[in-house]
Amino acid sequence: MFNIGFGELILILLIAFLVVGPQDLPKVARALARALKYFHGIIGEITQSVNLDSELTEISNVKSKIQQTVKNVNPLNDIDNEINDVKEKLKSTEKTLKKSSNF
Incomplete structure (x- = not known):
């Protein structure tokens, strides 16, 4: 997802350990995990909304084509x-x- 290698991950954890400190690191990690989960949910909702909009547009186009065909082929x-x-x-x-x- 983030294209981070093992060495880069260790470096990030070491910097976080030095900046935050050993006592607050679990709290910060939990808060970061919650934030990532929240953003992941929002991205999922946006993706679903965009897909729904494109499907509605496609359905509307098909409806228009069917109505035109019915008009042209009226027995x-x-x-x-x-x-x-x-x-x-x-x-x-x-x-x-x-x-x-x-x-």
Whole structure:
């Protein structure tokens, strides 16, 4: 996680021992561990929130595509067109029959 080798860790512990002192070192270590745990939790929540936002955006895009597809493939439009064609043919046939009956 931090890319710290064993030698570097020993050096950090030695400096902490000299700065803090042997009596307060366990307290400082516990406080540091709590802080790291807290920050790790916050980072997890932020990551989860970002992932959720990206998923919601993706779902919204898919919803838009589906709505557009449904709009383009509406079967009622095809049926309406067919009905209109049949009406026109019937009108044409009716006119032809009226002309034939007038003679």
